[in-house]
């Protein structure tokens with residue numbers, strides 16, 4: 001009789017949860033997890049740190065690299081270093097060593113194209129919508145300088161750290177959505193389709209590579225979005241419905257070439273290390289979980305990481321569908337910060353039954369005692 005493989009349990013964490021707190025790694029290990037998905041390159045954030053001896057709130061004011069920066073390795077874009085948390089010029093290395101000493105495996109959590117500080121410094125490399133407006137939080141991966149930046153990030157982590165896996169976030173386009181604390185965009189009631197129309201990048205690199213009439217596309221996008229914004233006429237159910245199948249397909253083809261190219265080159269740099277790709281099974285979607293067709297995605301990553309943060313039935317349904325659409329292992333990114341932490345063990349069990357082979361709980365550093373207890377219970381109840 002074949003014994004089914006044990007489910008892998010891990011949790012996300014920030015480097016500042018560990019650096020300067022000698023008991024943090026043991027506290028994480030006490031959750032029963034085997035892996036920590038550790039911040040290596042990350043966007044701006046404000047975060048609580050409930051137990052840290054030196055701080056309670058960390059304000060990461062801009063995107064930054066938490067791994068060691070070797071200036072000579074970078075051309076063009078280079079991630080800034082943090083000026084918050086406990087001072088350390090190799091926070092990722094220090095945190096990884098602490099986790100290893102506690103018996104925990106570290107995955108590098110790498111955010112690639114989400115950096116307002118770099119987008120502001122080089123607006124010509126950022127996503128540009130059909131109105132010509134720059135989304136400075138979103139570097140466009142079709143730009144060769146952005147690709148170089150993303151791949152240098154991967155290479156520098158792989159060369160300097162003996163980590164078995166990298167989890168790639170924002171390995172493609174971010175779009176209109178920017179979940180920053182000062183967003184004032186929800187009152188316009190834009191439909192999902194209109195948001196995706198506003199997310200289509202028409203920067204010079206994308207305009208050159210899109211095999212369609214880009215000027216016409218920009219005019220049509222503006223017309224459709226304006227009709228929705230000003231007259232309440234919905235944009236449609238999908239980009240294909242709004243723009244026609246041929247144009248939607250051309251956009252998806254372009255995105256797919258860029259995203260798969262980035263994954264292919266990252267995989268070459270990563271060698272034996274696993275690449276876990278945060279993804280959404282829908283080529284229309286932009287965001288930190290890149291929109292792709294899971295079926296036939298080449299090169300296949302070690303796993304797709306699917307966000308399961310919305311309501312339980314939708315998350316379970318998507319996991320089931322994804323398991324039927326790809327043979328690539330699936331990792332469930334499970335929110336332990338939601339409204340009903342006590343239900344986390346049951347959700348974890350259902351996600352595994354639906355096809356997830358691993359679970360990553362979000363987030364060991366941000367969770368309250370009750371939420372940490374829920375993570376511990378989920379690890380115990382889903383063997």
Ligand SMILES: [Zn+2]
Nearest residue numbers: 140201203206
């Ligand atoms: Zn672009």
